[in-house]
Amino acid sequence: MSSQRQVTIPAEAFRSAGFAVGDQLAARSDGPGRVTFERVDDVLAEFAGALTGVYEPDELDKLRDEWD
Structure with missing residues (x-):
């Protein structure tokens, strides 16, 4: 873990999880050390x-125009 709390996911774990470069990930604590x-x-x-x-094309535009 870096001083900025960044971690590197090993390539095999990354591939096995089905992650792709650019994916957004959420982190959750599963207890001490996990x-x-x-x-x-x-x-x-x-x-x-x-x-x-x-x-139909333009149908939503017509409906929106009715709001005014």
């Missing part, structure tokens, strides 16, 4: 495009 890292999912990215084809 820390678990979990990938933080991007909720917005998961749903982006989920409603493609549900609305």
Whole structure:
């Protein structure tokens, strides 16, 4: 562990966990001397495009215009 509390994940553990460079990780203490890292999912990215084809082109713009 560095003086800035940074750790290096060994390559084999990194690959085995299915992590990718750029992943955001959350750290959780599992008791004295144990820390678990979990990938933080991007909720917005998961749903982006989920409603493609549900609305006609410009339909949402027309609905938004009604708000004014």
